[in-house]
Amino acid sequence: MAQPITAEDFIAFDADQARLGQLLFYDKILSGNRNISCGTCHHHDLGGSDGLSLGIGEGGTGLGPRRTPGEGPDRIAKRIPRNAPALWNLGHKDVRVLFHDGRLEISNIYGNGFDSPAEEWLPPGLQSMLAAQALFPMTAQFEMAGNTGENEVIGAVTDRIDLGWPILAKRVRTIPEYGQMFVDAFDHIDRSEDVTIVEIGNALAAFIGTEWANYDSPYDAFLTDGTPLPDTAERGRQLFFGEARCAQCHNGPLLSDQDFHAMALPAFGPGRTRQWDPIPRDVGRMGATDDLEDAYRFRTPPLRNVALTGPYGHNGAYTQLRDMVRHMADPVTMRTEWTPALAALPQVPWLQTIDFVIQSDQLEMARHAATLDVKPVSLSDAQVDDIVAFLESLTGVSALDLPLGRPATVPSGLPVD
Known part of the structure; x- marks a missing residue:
């Protein structure tokens, strides 16, 4: 028999950071071509996933099973190689490895707290595995970065995995609404110019870790x-x-x-x-x-x-x-x-x-x-x-009615899937 889950089993995330992360999660500004968000493949309406075996990523249009692969020079060049993993309860303190192949683990082998595809180039200050995990789809060509030659993010990532993150961070912090939200949500941020990809990752983690914490199923009651x-x-x-x-x-x-x-x-x-x-x-x-x-x-x-x-x-x-x-x-x-x-x-x-x-x-x-x-x-x-x-019976009573949900708009003004 499994063990019951309680609120104390989860990382304590900041509510203001979670509200900021909600907007970032659905904002396409974090993709190289500004045409796909985290929420496109991990959507509230689709249980935190996309309803596809192998996703249609950067270059596609639409949502979930109705998503199409695009056309012309912008069409997808490749399917996403693996199924979009669910987000449920990833803020639980027992989580110690992420991705289907476990390529993100807690470790200090590189001096930054994680064994990850970025190795020593993963920036310090990420407060959880979720924060680290949130950064990697932004570097993936077919997920969010875009094809070679299409934008400066993929060009930078091609040179080295971490070089695209400062470009994305600048995009975000120069939007006044975002800049002020970071100042309000993070004690160490006194001005928008101080925002880096680390704060973006921590905000996304706060949202994912709280939004998809769910343990009110009939089995949990049992x-x-x-x-x-x-x-x-x-x-x-x-x-x-x-x-x-x-x-x-x-x-x-x-x-x-x-x-x-x-x-x-x-x-x-x-x-x-x-x-x-x-x-x-x-x-x-x-x-x-x-x-x-x-x-x-x-x-x-x-x-x-x-x-x-x-x-x-x-x-x-x-x-x-x-x-x-x-x-x-x-x-x-x-x-x-x-x-x-x-x-x-x-x-x-x-x-x-x-x-x-x-x-x-x-x-x-x-x-x-x-x-x-x-x-x-x-x-x-x-x-x-x-x-x-x-x-x-493992489906939560509130699983389809989560605390924050999908925002109607995002500060960049880009469309929300």
């Missing part, structure tokens, strides 16, 4: 005061923590061991390739550690509000929670039976040749399929339905 779950969910709970063995990985207060496991999900998409990868593959944790033992292993996702955050898996292989449960129980069979219809992958004609090309590489597919960290569990259709009912 944990705290013994309120019974519906019969189907109770049967599912017993399976989850018992013979289905889900809790071997999904344990602790967040229902995640925050470790990395190979589950043989079907491979598709552009892959999160490394510089020396000859094919569009995704080696998971190995991409962060360069350790062969970590190949094809991905972080165990937390499960509270999981019913709101499909598609599922590091690449969104399944839109339906039921199918994901079936895959976790029997990865080999489900991988064999998988078809693209089970994912939410909008048609992008100029990318179709790359979407599934990895599946024609027999050696890579053999390595991928052979790396599996679980033994199959035989579950009947009724048992799968019961586990899904339990997972649905």
Whole structure:
């Protein structure tokens, strides 16, 4: 059985910084071409995600499943390589690793508190993992930075990962409304000229860490005061923590061991390739550690509000929670039976040749399929339905009515998705 969550389990963020972070989260000024925000792929209306298996990032238009890949020279050049992760309860004090491959961890190896893709160039003063994490989509070409040659941010990032952040910080602090909000929210900021990417990251973290703190689900009521779950969910709970063995990985207060496991999900998409990868593959944790033992292993996702955050898996292989449960129980069979219809992958004609090309590489597919960290569990259709009912009982009563929500406008004047 998981542990109950209380308010004391979360980092204490400043409310004024959270209100500032809300505006920044939905403001496209933080993207290289001023055309996409954090909220585009982590939207309130979509459970803090985007409803797509692999997102349509910089260059696309619209929101969620209705988002289109753009056209002409501004159209997307690549799908986002991984599914947009959910934001629920990331301000919990137990969170110690972020991103699907765990490439952001608490560590002082570089003298700034974190082991991150920015290494020693991550600026000091970031007050939480969330603050550090918030900075990296701004440096990613296909997420927020834009394509080479399109703007000064991507040009700077191409030279070195941290060089785009001062450009974005200047954009923000020179807007009078933002400048004054930073002075009001941060004790050490006496004038707008003092604002750096560090304050922007800390404000975004304050918003994410408070807005998506949610632990008022029927299961939380069961944990705290013994309120019974519906019969189907109770049967599912017993399976989850018992013979289905889900809790071997999904344990602790967040229902995640925050470790990395190979589950043989079907491979598709552009892959999160490394510089020396000859094919569009995704080696998971190995991409962060360069350790062969970590190949094809991905972080165990937390499960509270999981019913709101499909598609599922590091690449969104399944839109339906039921199918994901079936895959976790029997990865080999489900991988064999998988078809693209089970994912939410909008048609992008100029990318179709790359979407599934990895599946024609027999050696890579053999390595991928052979790396599996679980033994199959035989579950009947009724048992799968019961586990899904339990997972649905993890949805918070207030999960779709969060404290701040989406702002109608932002200080830059740019449109809000």
